[in-house]
Amino acid sequence: MLILFLPLFLVFLLLGMPVFFAMLSAPGFMLVAEGMDRDLPLLFRNIYNGIDSFPLMAIPFFMLAGELMNRGGITLSLVNFSQSFIGHVRGGLAHVNVMSSMLFAGMSGSAVADTSAIGSMMIPAMEKNGYSRKFSAAITAASSVIGPIIPPSGIMIIYAYTMEVSVAALFAAGVVPGLLVGLGLMAMISIMAKRYDFPVAAPKQTWKQRAKAGKSAALPLFTPIIILGGILWGIFTPTEASAVAVGYALVISLFVLKTIKVNELPEIFNRAAKGSAVVLLLVGSAIAFKTVVSLSHSAEQLAEFVLGISDNPLILLFLINILLFIIGMFLDAGPAIIILGPILAPVFINIGVDPVHFAIIMSVNLTVGLATPPMGLVLFVASSVSGVKVESIAKAILPFLCVEIAVIFLITFFPAISMTVPRWLGLA
Amino acid sequence: MLYLNLAIRILSKFNLACAALGRSIAWVLVAAMVATILLQVFCRYVLNDALPWPEEVARAFMIWMMALVAGEAYRQGSFVAIDLLQHSLPKIMSGLLKLLLLMIATLVLYQLFTLGLEFFQRGFRTRAASFHLSRAWIYLAMPVCFGTMFLVNIELVLIELKTLLCPGASPDTDSQNAGEKI
Numbered sequence: 001m002l003i004l005f006l007p008l009f010l011v012f013l014l015l016g017m018p019v020f021f022a023m024l025s026a027p028g029f030m031l032v033a034e035g036m037d038r039d040l041p042l043l044f045r046n047i048y049n050g051i052d053s054f055p056l057m058a059i060p061f062f063m064l065a066g067e068l069m070n071r072g073g074i075t076l077s078l079v080n081f082s083q084s085f086i087g088h089v090r091g092g093l094a095h096v097n098v099m100s101s102m103l104f105a106g107m108s109g110s111a112v113a114d115t116s117a118i119g120s121m122m123i124p125a126m127e128k129n130g131y132s133r134k135f136s137a138a139i140t141a142a143s144s145v146i147g148p149i150i151p152p153s154g155i156m157i158i159y160a161y162t163m164e165v166s167v168a169a170l171f172a173a174g175v176v177p178g179l180l181v182g183l184g185l186m187a188m189i190s191i192m193a194k195r196y197d198f199p200v201a202a203p204k205q206t207w208k209q210r211a212k213a214g215k216s217a218a219l220p221l222f223t224p225i226i227i228l229g230g231i232l233w234g235i236f237t238p239t240e241a242s243a244v245a246v247g248y249a250l251v252i253s254l255f256v257l258k259t260i261k262v263n264e265l266p267e268i269f270n271r272a273a274k275g276s277a278v279v280l281l282l283v284g285s286a287i288a289f290k291t292v293v294s295l296s297h298s299a300e301q302l303a304e305f306v307l308g309i310s311d312n313p314l315i316l317l318f319l320i321n322i323l324l325f326i327i328g329m330f331l332d333a334g335p336a337i338i339i340l341g342p343i344l345a346p347v348f349i350n351i352g353v354d355p356v357h358f359a360i361i362m363s364v365n366l367t368v369g370l371a372t373p374p375m376g377l378v379l380f381v382a383s384s385v386s387g388v389k390v391e392s393i394a395k396a397i398l399p400f401l402c403v404e405i406a407v408i409f410l411i412t413f414f415p416a417i418s419m420t421v422p423r424w425l426g427l428a
Numbered sequence: 429m430l431y432l433n434l435a436i437r438i439l440s441k442f443n444l445a446c447a448a449l450g451r452s453i454a455w456v457l458v459a460a461m462v463a464t465i466l467l468q469v470f471c472r473y474v475l476n477d478a479l480p481w482p483e484e485v486a487r488a489f490m491i492w493m494m495a496l497v498a499g500e501a502y503r504q505g506s507f508v509a510i511d512l513l514q515h516s517l518p519k520i521m522s523g524l525l526k527l528l529l530l531m532i533a534t535l536v537l538y539q540l541f542t543l544g545l546e547f548f549q550r551g552f553r554t555r556a557a558s559f560h561l562s563r564a565w566i567y568l569a570m571p572v573c574f575g576t577m578f579l580v581n582i583e584l585v586l587i588e589l590k591t592l593l594c595p596g597a598s599p600d601t602d603s604q605n606a607g608e609k610i
């Protein structure tokens with residue numbers, strides 16, 4: 001009977017209860033109903049244990065590093081750098097938008113930060129260059145999902161922690177899928193550029209001009225090298241790398257670029273604190289939820305049900321992608337991973353799917369969900385940055401969503417796309 | 429209605445004061461977390477002599493940081509929810525549903541607060557592994573977190589109740605930002 005906490009949880013979610021409360025109230029009510037009140041302190045203890053974690057500390061640090069980079073004006077130097085290389089082709093600014101997102105993704109692990117940072121700069125510039133505002137907002141939203149795929153990635157840290165997978169392995173596995181999404185979007189822009197005669201942004205730059213743009217972007221571009229190099233080569237733990245990224249972003253913004261004043265720091269720190277408090281509470285509740293999942297043996301029962309449909313991993317992966325995509329349309333990637341990870345991952349690992357591969361499928365799929373209507377968070381951010389209605393952006397984004405869906409299926413059915421880099425590095 | 433308005437005003441002022449106090453400490457804790465981990469990185473990789481305490485201290489800072497801003501984050505509607513159904517229902521039905529969910533949240537937060545107090549008291553039996561402090565002072569963050577969220581939740585319940593009883597009434601200045609997305 002304890003397993004009834006799962007349908008109860010779904011009912012609470014659909015009624016509109018915040019995920020944090022749904023994850024605690026449904027198991028809590030069922031434990032009381034089953035006369036298992038003595039397990040309530042265990043649930044509480046697991047919330048605390050879930051939060052009291054050194055690896056999880058990377059989340060506030062990466063959020064803070066992203067805030068500092070965003071406020072410190074590094075977006076401009078990334079855009080200039082991208083434009084010097086690709087601004088001269090047809091659809092140049094749309095390409096610049098995607099390339100800037102790919103570069104920004106190496107510093108921030110958040111699609112929302114990417115949308116607001118790149119969007120506030122690129123959408124007006126693209127409109128001035130002759131693009132429609134809704135197209136500019138759509139390409140910004142579509143490319144911002146690269147943020148949590150190319151490392152560092154907030155959702156991968158959450159997944160790694162709740163599912164006990166190596167953060168370094170997930171980061172390494174995210175590199176190629178992230179690049180693939182970016183290149184796929186650029187290919188779609190090229191096709192559209194010919195068909196709709198997109199404008200050219202600027203004349204072709206000389207290598208001297210490119211070197212100049214590269215020089216001003218060099219310091220920010222060094223951040224992903226510190227983060228990824230440090231983690232993948234085993235110099236830092238992910239948490240230490242994230243703290244170093246914060247220190248580096250502080251030095252650049254305060255003393256080198258001088259784009260942030262000391263008296264602005266409390267507000268920036270508080271924004272990161274608030275954002276991460278919500279995530280920490282969600283992760284804590286997920287660990288408590290996971291306890292009840294194992295107490296009720298629901299993962300085993302779900303596995304039996306899933307294997308009843310088919311025992312072919314490829315068919316099951318196809319079906320799970322559809323399920324994840326639908327869920328991603330209604331729920332943010334972080335909470336969705338927290339809810340579904342403990343339930344789905346054991347089933348797929350048991351049928352032979354590599355834990356890192358499954359983590360990447362889930363992360364990329366749910367991340368793309370951030371840009372899908374009706375509840376895609378980045379659509380709302382793009383709408384507030386551009387002033388275009390969410391419905392209009394949702395229509396204009398469709399060609400780019402097709403590219404992202406294609407990438408999801410590519411990484412699902414060709415594990416080498418995500419697994420080669422972690423295997424090279426001996427992480428998987 | 430007079431008493432309801434008064435209760436909302438008092439709670440709003442109290443919750444705002446708690447949020448301001450929390451903010452003024454939380455950013456210092458974030459800075460302290462960064463400094464502690466950077467110190468550890470320096471000691472480990474430059475001096476080749478890792479300190480035993482930074483990880484545990486930074487974790488304690490993080491837990492307190494979360495506890496101090498959680499109430500404000502909840503008040504500003506930062507807790508993710510799928511609110512499609514609420515938006516599609518008629519106003520009164522939607523209000524009643526919100527009130528029901530808030531009542532359930534009240535129960536959950538009350539339970540978490542009381543369990544947090546027991547947790548805090550049990551903490552006096554153990555000490556932090558790497559520094560001389562009872563773990564109770566770290567565990568205290570949990571009842572503080574859920575206590576402030578509980579008070580915010582009561583404020584949200586009262587605001588929802590007021591909206592249901594008196595649909596045309598304008599919100600108080602202090603409480604108008606409460607539960608923006610709830």
